[in-house]
Amino acid sequence: MxxxxxxxxxxxxxxxxxxxxxxxxxxxxxxxxxxxxxxxxxxVHSEASRQRGLSAARKRDQKLGTDRMQERVEYESNHD
Ligand SMILES: [Zn+2]
Known part of the structure; x- marks a missing residue:
């Protein structure tokens, strides 16, 4: 939980x-x-685990960016 x-x-x-x-x-x-x-x-307090957390956040941001891109493509193809 x-x-x-x-x-x-x-x-x-x-x-x-x-x-x-x-x-x-x-x-x-x-x-x-x-x-x-x-x-x-x-x-967790070690620097290594902090770095892992940062790179996970970066991956998440990239995924969000990709989703936003797909949304825009769908929007444009629906409003042609
Ligand atoms: Zn309070």
């Missing part, structure tokens, strides 16, 4: 939360739902 780390935008409290379904989490301190989701990965 995914455990996410959140930071509250209102009071700055940081906490980890096990997310079940699509329920909106709330700050345990002030109850605010203005939260910034941080990490969903296990806590």
């Amino acid at each position: 995914p455990i996410y780390e959140y930071a509250c935008d209102d009071c700055g409290h940081e906490f980890e939360l096990l997310v079940l379904g699509s329920r909106t989490p709330a700050c345990k301190e002030c109850g605010s739902e203005a939260l910034t989701k941080k990490l969903s990965l296990p806590r």
Whole structure:
């Protein structure tokens, strides 16, 4: 099950939360739902694992770019 780390935008409290379904989490301190989701990965502190995380993010960005490109091609072929 995914455990996410959140930071509250209102009071700055940081906490980890096990997310079940699509329920909106709330700050345990002030109850605010203005939260910034941080990490969903296990806590790792080595530089090597940080680099792996970066390259994974880069791959994800490239995939997003490809999807956007395909969307545009579909749009153009549908509006010819
Ligand atoms: Zn809070």
